Amino acid sequence: MCGIVAAIASQDVLTTLIEGLQRLEYRGYDSAGVALLNSDGKLTRVREVGKVAALEAALALQPASGKVGIAHTRWATHGRPSQSNAHPHVSGEHLAVVHNGIIENHEPLRQQLRNEGYTFTSETDTEVVAHLVAREFDRTGELTAAVQATLSQLEGAYALAVMHAEQPDTLVGARKGSPLVVGLSEEGYYLGSDPLALLPVTRQFHYLKEGDVVSLTPAGVVIHDEKGQVVTREVHHFAHEDSATGKAGYRHFMLKEIFEQPKAVADTLSSLLGDDRVRIDALGPGAAALLDSVKQVHIVACGTSYHAGQVARYWLEELAGIPCQVEVASEYRYRQVVVQPGTLFLTLSQSGETADTLAALRFAQARQDGQGQSAYLGTLAICNVPGSSLVRESDLCVLTKAGPEIGVASTKAFTTQLAALMVVVLALRQLGQGASDEEARIVAGLKALPEILSQALHLSDDIAELATKFVDRHHTLFLGRGKQYPIAMEGALKLKEISYIHAEAYAAGELKHGPLALIDEDMPIVAVAPNCELIEKLKSNLQEVRARGGELFIFADPEARFTQGDGVHVMTLPICCPQLAPILYTLPLQLLSYHVAVLKGTDVDQPRNLAKSVTVE
Numbered sequence: 081m082c083g084i085v086a087a088i089a090s091q092d093v094l095t096t097l098i099e100g101l102q103r104l105e106y107r108g109y110d111s112a113g114v115a116l117l118n119s120d121g122k123l124t125r126v127r128e129v130g131k132v133a134a135l136e137a138a139l140a141l142q143p144a145s146g147k148v149g150i151a152h153t154r155w156a157t158h159g160r161p162s163q164s165n166a167h168p169h170v171s172g173e174h175l176a177v178v179h180n181g182i183i184e185n186h187e188p189l190r191q192q193l194r195n196e197g198y199t200f201t202s203e204t205d206t207e208v209v210a211h212l213v214a215r216e217f218d219r220t221g222e223l224t225a226a227v228q229a230t231l232s233q234l235e236g237a238y239a240l241a242v243m244h245a246e247q248p249d250t251l252v253g254a255r256k257g258s259p260l261v262v263g264l265s266e267e268g269y270y271l272g273s274d275p276l277a278l279l280p281v282t283r284q285f286h287y288l289k290e291g292d293v294v295s296l297t298p299a300g301v302v303i304h305d306e307k308g309q310v311v312t313r314e315v316h317h318f319a320h321e322d323s324a325t326g327k328a329g330y331r332h333f334m335l336k337e338i339f340e341q342p343k344a345v346a347d348t349l350s351s352l353l354g355d356d357r358v359r360i361d362a363l364g365p366g367a368a369a370l371l372d373s374v375k376q377v378h379i380v381a382c383g384t385s386y387h388a389g390q391v392a393r394y395w396l397e398e399l400a401g402i403p404c405q406v407e408v409a410s411e412y413r414y415r416q417v418v419v420q421p422g423t424l425f426l427t428l429s430q431s432g433e434t435a436d437t438l439a440a441l442r443f444a445q446a447r448q449d450g451q452g453q454s455a456y457l458g459t460l461a462i463c464n465v466p467g468s469s470l471v472r473e474s475d476l477c478v479l480t481k482a483g484p485e486i487g488v489a490s491t492k493a494f495t496t497q498l499a500a501l502m503v504v505v506l507a508l509r510q511l512g513q514g515a516s517d518e519e520a521r522i523v524a525g526l527k528a529l530p531e532i533l534s535q536a537l538h539l540s541d542d543i544a545e546l547a548t549k550f551v552d553r554h555h556t557l558f559l560g561r562g563k564q565y566p567i568a569m570e571g572a573l574k575l576k577e578i579s580y581i582h583a584e585a586y587a588a589g590e591l592k593h594g595p596l597a598l599i600d601e602d603m604p605i606v607a608v609a610p611n612c613e614l615i616e617k618l619k620s621n622l623q624e625v626r627a628r629g630g631e632l633f634i635f636a637d638p639e640a641r642f643t644q645g646d647g648v649h650v651m652t653l654p655i656c657c658p659q660l661a662p663i664l665y666t667l668p669l670q671l672l673s674y675h676v677a678v679l680k681g682t683d684v685d686q687p688r689n690l691a692k693s694v695t696v697e
């Protein structure tokens with residue numbers, strides 16, 4: 081949420097900054113800006129409302145250059161998207177700053193600075209930081225010290241990049257609550273919200289820790305921890321393919337990422353499966369000891385990741401006999417949830433930087449029992465980003481191998497989370513009940529899954545045809561029962577976020593208790609209906625809908641025995657291991673949303689008002 085890129089190099093850095101912004105655009109796209117220090121020590125700033133392309137057009141008319149620069153793509157929090165609210169923000173003619181996060185005490189600080197004579201030209205919280213650093217620089221004459229003195233006055237979350245015309249050979253970055261990496265190369269040093277931003281110039285990174293302040297100069301990189309001590313941070317090599325730039329011939333990143341799912345699931349599972357059981361040792365050192373003591377699981381996540389947790393609840397209770405509670409992180413973190421002895425705290429996140437999920441993890445880690453011991457047995461993260469805060473701060477981590485997900489709507493991250501969750505559930509089952517035929521059947525199902533997912537993707541053209549029936553609708557209901565209910569929730573979320581059609585999901589058995597009143601000829605009903613022990617009950621629910629004029633769009637397998645007919649459209653999926661049907665049935669729902677959005681002409685990869693990686697509360 082908001083993207084930062086900054087550079088200090090031996091060559092002009094504008095191209096690096098603009099390319100970095102394009103690669104970070106998924107984090108926010110309501111405005112973008114850049115500030116550069118040229119060889120005369122003059123600061124030039126260009127900002128534009130809209131996407132990075134609009135900034136590029138502005139730069140064509142108002143050229144800027146320099147070997148030191150900072151840049152930003154914004155997702156508005158304080159103040160509407162406008163040129164004056166776009167970053168970088170400046171104080172006077174010398175200092176410029178870009179910021180990701182929220183400064184919670186910006187109001188009193190603004191008042192105090194106004195009383196001292198500072199003027200404000202934006203509605204943002206960030207402008208306060210600009211003036212504070214400028215004030216501290218006037219006192220100390222040194223940028224790193226000025227930033228450190230400023231940080232002690234800030235409450236809230238930030239990643240910052242700051243430069244000052246009177247110290248043109250220094251770029252300073254800081255992080256607390258929002259991600260920031262340092263890129264290292266022969267030609268220069270860089271800051272980025274995500275390593276993806278900097279892959280054209282480097283693959284070597286330091287991941288800053290909470291409270292770190294970093295100074296980049298031509299002589300090198302110096303990192304101070306939150307106590308002000310100089311520290312060394314490990315250098316990580318970014319090994320992923322650089323898939324961020326290309327859509328590999330697909331029209332959108334989202335479609336590319338939908339089609340990558342067979343491989344992403346196979347990659348995620350590759351090291352986790354033995355011949356006929358899951359490999360508990362592959363879950364990391366200490367995994368067996370920790371999981372062996374689990375009596376209960378609390379799963380906490382946001383959005384799509386939360387839906388994956390909802391599926392896992394069914395699996396945990398049915399396959400491992402372990403009670404499970406699933407909650408959105410924004411609620412969990414403000415509740416005094418009762419923690420029974422032996423409870424595992426499990427988080428799910430694509431990015432590993434989601435503010436609420438991270439805060440929930442820290443809150444859980446701080447909880448204590450009556451004896452002053454940790455209330456939770458331990459913490460486990462399932463995450464797609466190695467080195468992310470969630471991964472670093474959890475006891476155990478299972479990495480999904482989806483590769484970078486650029487489309488704002490999450491697709492392959494979700495299905496790989498489900499695959500990893502099933503491995504964790506089977507590990508818990510194995511530890512509690514020993515190896516079993518059921519585990520062997522599901523492991524075989526997991527191995528067959530990538531091929532079955534590929535078959536389901538062949539339905540894309542048929543689903544595009546079906547999508548024409550949704551384009552003019554204003555509302556849609558998604559129905560499922562059992563572990564397909566969370567898949568209906570995920571289907572509804574995908575449709576609303578990229579096509580802007582209002583969609584809701586219900587457990588089909590709940591229809592009669594109210595939502596049936598909504599049903600008429602204008603209300604399409606999407607049903608997730610693989611053959612399972614609840615299929616006859618679901619069929620009865622669908623009859624009740626059809627009897628009231630609702631048009632049915634049913635995703636089912638041949639064994640569910642649905643018949644196409646007047647107002648009943650059936651899309652037939654391959655048969656898969658019943659426990660794994662939630663993973664399979666996600667794909668056609670993603671495709672449905674995708675094709676509806678394309679027909680409606682919405683911005684599929686960057687839907688309005690949204691951003692990927694929600695690093696503010």
Ligand code: F6R
Pocket residue numbers: 382383384385386428429430431432433434437488489490491573574577693694
């Ligand atoms: C929806 C979507 C979001 C994210 C949510 C959590 O398509 O992408 O709902 O799932 O913001 O993000 P992560 O998984 O990064 O914690």
